[in-house]
Each structure stands twice: as C-alpha cells, then as structure tokens.
Amino acid sequence: MRYLQELPDADIPHTEMPPRYHTGRLPNSKAGDDKPRLLLMGQPRSGKSSISSVVFHKLPPSETLYLETTTRIKKESMHSFMDFQVWDLPGHVDYFDPSFHVDHIFEEIGALIWVIDAQDEYLEAIMQLNKTILNLQHSYPSINVEVFVHKVDGLSDDYKADTFRDIIQRVTDELSDHGYENAPVSFYQTSIYDHSIFEAFSKVIQKLIPQLPTLEALLDSLCQSCRIEKAYLFDIMSKIYIAADTSPTDGGSYEIASDYIDVVIDVSEIYGWDRTLALEVEEEEIRGESGCNDAESLITMERKGNHYLYLREINKYLALICLMGDDSPAEKKAVIDYNVGVFQTALKQVFPRAEREPPGHHHRYEGVEFGHDEPAAVGVGR
Ligand SMILES: Nc1nc2c(ncn2[C@@H]2O[C@H](COP(=O)(O)OP(=O)(O)OP(=O)(O)O)[C@@H](O)[C@H]2O)c(=O)[nH]1
Numbered sequence: 001m002r003y004l005q006e007l008p009d010a011d012i013p014h015t016e017m018p019p020r021y022h023t024g025r026l027p028n029s030k031a032g033d034d035k036p037r038l039l040l041m042g043q044p045r046s047g048k049s050s051i052s053s054v055v056f057h058k059l060p061p062s063e064t065l066y067l068e069t070t071t072r073i074k075k076e077s078m079h080s081f082m083d084f085q086v087w088d089l090p091g092h093v094d095y096f097d098p099s100f101h102v103d104h105i106f107e108e109i110g111a112l113i114w115v116i117d118a119q120d121e122y123l124e125a126i127m128q129l130n131k132t133i134l135n136l137q138h139s140y141p142s143i144n145v146e147v148f149v150h151k152v153d154g155l156s157d158d159y160k161a162d163t164f165r166d167i168i169q170r171v172t173d174e175l176s177d178h179g180y181e182n183a184p185v186s187f188y189q190t191s192i193y194d195h196s197i198f199e200a201f202s203k204v205i206q207k208l209i210p211q212l213p214t215l216e217a218l219l220d221s222l223c224q225s226c227r228i229e230k231a232y233l234f235d236i237m238s239k240i241y242i243a244a245d246t247s248p249t250d251g252g253s254y255e256i257a258s259d260y261i262d263v264v265i266d267v268s269e270i271y272g273w274d275r276t277l278a279l280e281v282e283e284e285e286i287r288g289e290s291g292c293n294d295a296e297s298l299i300t301m302e303r304k305g306n307h308y309l310y311l312r313e314i315n316k317y318l319a320l321i322c323l324m325g326d327d328s329p330a331e332k333k334a335v336i337d338y339n340v341g342v343f344q345t346a347l348k349q350v351f352p353r354a355e356r357e358p359p360g361h362h363h364r365y366e367g368v369e370f371g372h373d374e375p376a377a378v379g380v381g382r
Contacts, residue, residue, distance in 0.1 A: 052074075
C-alpha cells in the first residue's frame with residue numbers, strides 16, 4: 001500500500017494480513033452466501049420489472065410496454081465480478097402486514113431501491129416509501145435506501161427538476177417529522193430510455209463494494225501518471241461501472257464510455273469465443289496456482305469527438321475505459337499500456353474473485369508503482 005498510505009515499510013507486511021478483499025458479505029448478512037441482495041420496490045406500474053429487464057437482460061426499452069404485472073417475487077441472480085441477487089417485488093403487497101415474514105425478505109439485503117413514477121401522482125408512493133423506511137430503521141439500520149425518481153424521460157427539464165426537488169423535500173421532511181434525521185436515503189433521476197438507469201445502478205452497487213476507496217485511489221494514480229481525463233472500470237455485460245477515478249465529471253463521459261462498451265459487446269458477439277470452455281481450464285489452473293487468469297485483452301485507441309478512448313479488458317468481467325484529453329496523444333500508448341498492466345496486477349491483488357479461491361489462500365496487496373510520462377521511468381524508448 002506504499003503509494004496509497006506512504007508508510008515507509010508498507011511494501012512487505014511484517015505479519016500475514018487477513019484477506020481484505022470483498023467477500024460479498026454485508027454487515028446485515030446472516031446467511032453469508034456471498035450474494036448481496038438488491039430489492040426493487042415501489043407502486044404497481046412504477047417500472048421495477050422494466051428496470052431489471054433492461055439493465056440485466058438487455059431488453060430493448062420499448063419492449064417493456066408488453067411486460068406483465070409481477071405477481072410473485074421475481075429473483076434474479078447475477079454472476080459477474082461479484083455475484084448478487086436482484087429481487088423484483090410485486091407492487092401491490094403490504095410487506096408489513098403481520099402475516100408476512102419480513103425477515104425473510106429484508107435480513108440479507110444490501111440496498112433497497114424504491115422506484116417512484118415521476119409521470120404519475122406520487123404522494124401515495126412517498127407515503128409508502130416513508131412507512132417502509134420507518135419500519136426498517138429499527139431492525140435493519142444498515143440498509144441503503146436508494147430512491148429512483150423514474151420515467152423522467154417524458155418530462156420537460158423544468159418540470160423534471162421541480163418534481164425531483166419536491167420528492168426529496170417531502171421524503172426528508174416527513175422522516176424528520178417522525179424524528180428520523182439524516183436517514184441513509186439517496187435520490188437519482190432515472191429512465192430506461194437513456195444511460196441514467198445504468199449510471200444510477202452503478203452508484204448503488206458501488207456502495208456495496210468495500211474496496212471502492214482502494215479502486216478509486218488506483219484509478220486516480222493511473223490517471224495522474226498517464227494524463228487521463230477520466231477512467232472507468234466497467235462490468236462489461238451489465239454496463240455497470242464499479243469504480244471511476246475521483247475527478248469531477250462533465251456528465252457526458254459515462255455516456256461515451258458506455259457507448260463504447262456496446263461496440264465491444266457487438267464485436268465480441270461476432271468474433272468472440274466461448275468463455276465457458278476457458279472457465280474450466282481456468283479453474284483447473286486456479287487450483288494449482290494463484291489469481292485469476294488473464295483475460296483476452298483488447299487494446300484500442302480511437303479518436304471520438306474531442307477524446308481519445310482507450311479500452312482494455314482487465315479480466316473476464318471487467319474492462320478499463322479511459323478518456324484522454326488532447327495533451328495525452330496516441331504516441332504515449334506504450335506508457336499507458338505499461339501502466340494499465342501495473343493497474344491490472346494491482347487489481348488482481350485487491351479484487352480477486354473470492355469464491356474461486358481455494359480455502360486458506362490469501363492474497364496480499366503488496367503495492368504497485370506506476371510509470372511516468374518520461375520514457376526512462378518505465379523503460380520504454382520513443
Ligand atoms: N416513459 C417511461 N416508461 C417506462 C419507464 N420504465 C418503465 N416504463 C413503463 O412503465 C410501465 C410499467 O412498467 P413495469 O416494469 O411493468 O412496472 P412494475 O413496477 O414492474 O409493475 P408491477 O409488476 O405491477 O409491480 C411499462 O409500460 C413500461 O414500459 C421509463 O423509464 N420511462
């Protein structure tokens with residue numbers, strides 16, 4: 001952790017460190033099944049099933065018009081950089097009815113996503129949301145409540161901003177009237193017709209990744225050493241980004257990066273190869289040695305508008321996308337390649353796939369050093 005903490009002897013830990021990487025086990029998780037659970041709740045027709053179909057099944061948004069009303073809890077398991085479950089709860093059930101086993105639903109969850117239809121009358125939805133928060137606050141205080149002010153695509157900019165403000169105000173006022181100040185509630189404006197739903201989901205998931213600060217620090221260092229404007233670490237299949245560097249964004253960069261992921265997915269559908277075969281080989285190897293196998297890597301440099309884009313597949317699930325400004329032209333690619341390699345090595349130490357590890361096998365994070373712009377520092381000539 002040398003460059004992160006500047007401890008003189010942090011390179012080689014004196015004692016064996018317990019594993020610090022994410023096991024998926026959350027503070028309120030009792031089963032310890034390594035699968036953080038996200039609940040989708042809200043009024044009937046607010047858009048819950050549409051959100052999970054678009055984000056996790058790549059359903060074209062216009063086809064959600066034909067989705068049927070959910071009548072039972074729909075559970076989806078996602079297998080990706082970390083395994084998690086998404087539960088879509090029918091909107092018409094009162095979950096705090098005494099006949100209902102609330103523990104069964106709430107005891108394992110990491111985040112509750114409450115969907116409010118911004119195109120509809122929302123007072124009832126806010127009342128239900130607040131009732132739920134107040135009911136949960138005693139038994140499960142560590143649940144993050146994430147409010148998606150949804151379907152904002154149909155609203156004018158002014159009306160959208162007013163509605164958003166009004167909903168935040170009403171929720172927080174009502175909670176503080178009940179003596180609950182500073183409730184852990186966050187708000188997002190979302191729509192399935194643009195990138196906003198993916199961006200909001202990314203932020204929800206990031207809160208469940210304990211190593212996020214380390215990932216951000218690594219990305220910050222990478223950006224600094226290669227003069228990258230913005231770097232994202234993407235989960236390729238879901239287009240969720242699990243971390244980004246901490247520099248302020250101009251809003252459009254997520255969109256550019258995620259469009260680029262679409263291109264990669266399309267191209268790999270045509271030219272890609274079956275990863276399941278590779279998986280078996282990889283698991284064999286993991287039994288014998290450490291770490292995940294290197295992924296097939298794709299490196300590319302392309303001019304798009306004002307930016308150069310750089311993409312590299314980091315492992316089977318994750319890709320790094322960097323947006324570069326004008327002062328980091330394509331000739332610097334060798335330095336960037338080198339540093340991204342360093343980043344990849346560091347990531348393996350911080351974020352191995354925990355469930356693939358043989359028991360008792362601990363990774364140690366031993367510190368990494370990025371190369372700098374001067375060719376001498378990284379041993380590459382011009
Ligand atoms: N304009 C717009 N419509 C949306 C959006 N998201 C969902 N919808 C529409 O909202 C309607 C209801 O969506 P569902 O996903 O079935 O709603 P639900 O919350 O799962 O409903 P229940 O299953 O009854 O609880 C569908 O016709 C969707 O096409 C959005 O972002 N914008």
